[in-house]
Amino acid sequence: MIEGTLAVVLNVMTIAVIAFCIANVSVSLIISLLAQKFLAMQVQPRKLVLWLLVTTPWLASVCVALLFLNGYLSSSVLETEIEYVHWHHMTVFKWLSWHGITLMIGVTFSSYIIIKKMIQLNKHQHDLKSLTALSIHFDEKVQEIEMPEVIAFTTGFSKKMCFISSGMIQELTHDELAVVIKHEKAHAKNSDPLKKWGFSIFADFFIPSLANRLKLHMTLAMEQLADDGVIDDELTSPFIASTLIKVARLNASYSPIKSNDLVANFGADVLEQRIYFLLGQLDLKPVNKGITGVLMLLILCMSLSSIDAIHHLIETVFNH
Amino acid sequence: MQIGELEKLVLQYLWQHKSADVKEVYTHFNKIRGGSLNTYQSTLDRLYKKELLSRHKVINAYQYQAKVEKCDLIGQLIRSVTNDFTADDDSSLVAAFSSMSKDFSEEQLTKLEALIEAQRLKLAQEK
Numbered sequence: 001m002i003e004g005t006l007a008v009v010l011n012v013m014t015i016a017v018i019a020f021c022i023a024n025v026s027v028s029l030i031i032s033l034l035a036q037k038f039l040a041m042q043v044q045p046r047k048l049v050l051w052l053l054v055t056t057p058w059l060a061s062v063c064v065a066l067l068f069l070n071g072y073l074s075s076s077v078l079e080t081e082i083e084y085v086h087w088h089h090m091t092v093f094k095w096l097s098w099h100g101i102t103l104m105i106g107v108t109f110s111s112y113i114i115i116k117k118m119i120q121l122n123k124h125q126h127d128l129k130s131l132t133a134l135s136i137h138f139d140e141k142v143q144e145i146e147m148p149e150v151i152a153f154t155t156g157f158s159k160k161m162c163f164i165s166s167g168m169i170q171e172l173t174h175d176e177l178a179v180v181i182k183h184e185k186a187h188a189k190n191s192d193p194l195k196k197w198g199f200s201i202f203a204d205f206f207i208p209s210l211a212n213r214l215k216l217h218m219t220l221a222m223e224q225l226a227d228d229g230v231i232d233d234e235l236t237s238p239f240i241a242s243t244l245i246k247v248a249r250l251n252a253s254y255s256p257i258k259s260n261d262l263v264a265n266f267g268a269d270v271l272e273q274r275i276y277f278l279l280g281q282l283d284l285k286p287v288n289k290g291i292t293g294v295l296m297l298l299i300l301c302m303s304l305s306s307i308d309a310i311h312h313l314i315e316t317v318f319n320h
Numbered sequence: 321m322q323i324g325e326l327e328k329l330v331l332q333y334l335w336q337h338k339s340a341d342v343k344e345v346y347t348h349f350n351k352i353r354g355g356s357l358n359t360y361q362s363t364l365d366r367l368y369k370k371e372l373l374s375r376h377k378v379i380n381a382y383q384y385q386a387k388v389e390k391c392d393l394i395g396q397l398i399r400s401v402t403n404d405f406t407a408d409d410d411s412s413l414v415a416a417f418s419s420m421s422k423d424f425s426e427e428q429l430t431k432l433e434a435l436i437e438a439q440r441l442k443l444a445q446e447k
Contacts, residue, residue: 124401130323131397134390147394153402163398238440245433252426275432279439 017106186229
């Protein structure tokens with residue numbers, strides 16, 4: 001049994017884990033109900049909303065933990081004055097209790113996600129160095145990969161690099177190639193690989209189907225912004241859209257077209273959404289800041305007020 | 321897997337020459353960029369340990385061959401760089417020009433092309 005300040009810290013961490021779970025479930029419900037509505041939002045605000053959604057469980061858990069800590073440190077204001085927000089035996093912590101097990105599960109899961117991401121990043125960096133070594137300089141910050149497939153992508157965190165396959169260089173006209181390179185350089189300018197990776201860490205704390213949906217929404221927003229960055233007097237939006245279609249056709253010729261299941265449909269929607277966006281066919285609206293703020297506040301209040309209910313519910317079955 | 325600059329050169333040499341022992345590799349590179357026999361021996365060893373080369377003994381020396389073709393290795397690296405996330409998801413570490421483009425039908429593409437053409441005509445009429 002642990003007593004004193006360390007016990008307070010560990011209890012507050014347990015509270016943070018529970019608040020995180022409540023906020024996670026709440027955000028998951030919002031995503032499940034409103035995911036299609038995201039597509040009607042303007043791109044930049046949509047990105048902010050997506051970031052807000054994936055970080056809300058963390059923000060909620062920190063806020064709730066700080067409120068409990070403040071309540072304990074300032075003469076137990078919360079325990080005595082607000083009855084529905086309290087925690088029994090704040091100065092006592094047992095590892096072999098539901099408090100301890102909750103904390104261990106929370107820490108283990110978080111460590112698993114972070115270690116997995118770090119291993120992936122390490123492998124990615126090594127493979128990227130090898131790929132860079134085997135590629136040829138094509139243009140400023142653009143490397144050519146010798147392969148027949150039609151592929152172009154941008155990666156790298158501090159030193160961003162665009163890769164374009166020789167197959168793509170051969171198949172596209174000068175202007176079409178300019179579209180692809182400008183698009184990839186827009187990703188590099190926006191630091192999209194780094195942001196995408198950061199976003200995926202937060203998203204991985206949700207159930208996989210929701211995490212994938214969130215990542216696809218973020219991918220779409222990033223692609224739309226990169227497409228938007230290509231438009232100028234010479235490279236018009238219909239021309240960029242037709243380049244997208246041409247690349248899509250070339251990609252399809254290298255691998256069989258998949259049957260459309262749920263994910264594939266959404267994948268198809270990504271291309272459709274990009275084309276509609278480029279052609280100005282989407283009636284994108286700004287995000288309603290009031291509703292967004294109220295929703296976030298509701299999640300915070302729900303996390304805060306549910307702690308005590310969950311505490312009592314669990315303790316009808318388990319002991320401390 | 322990380323491939324250094326010298327490893328890349330040695331691999332490219334073996335892709336061109338199919339098979340060589342350390343002396344042949346050393347003789348070729350010594351003229352171009354210098355370096356000792358040991359340097360090339362350890363480079364070949366590293367590539368062998370990375371499973372990029374195979375080797376067999378002929379009398380007292382190993383003959384090295386590239387285990388993977390250049391396009392296969394590049395393909396492997398691209399898959400790893402662009403797909404080290406989850407199997408059914410777009411990679412989180414890259415931003416690709418047309419990452420979703422395999423997932424739709426010819427019919428959808430034709431429909432989108434018609435839309436683009438209509439937009440083009442509209443823009444031309446406005447001018």
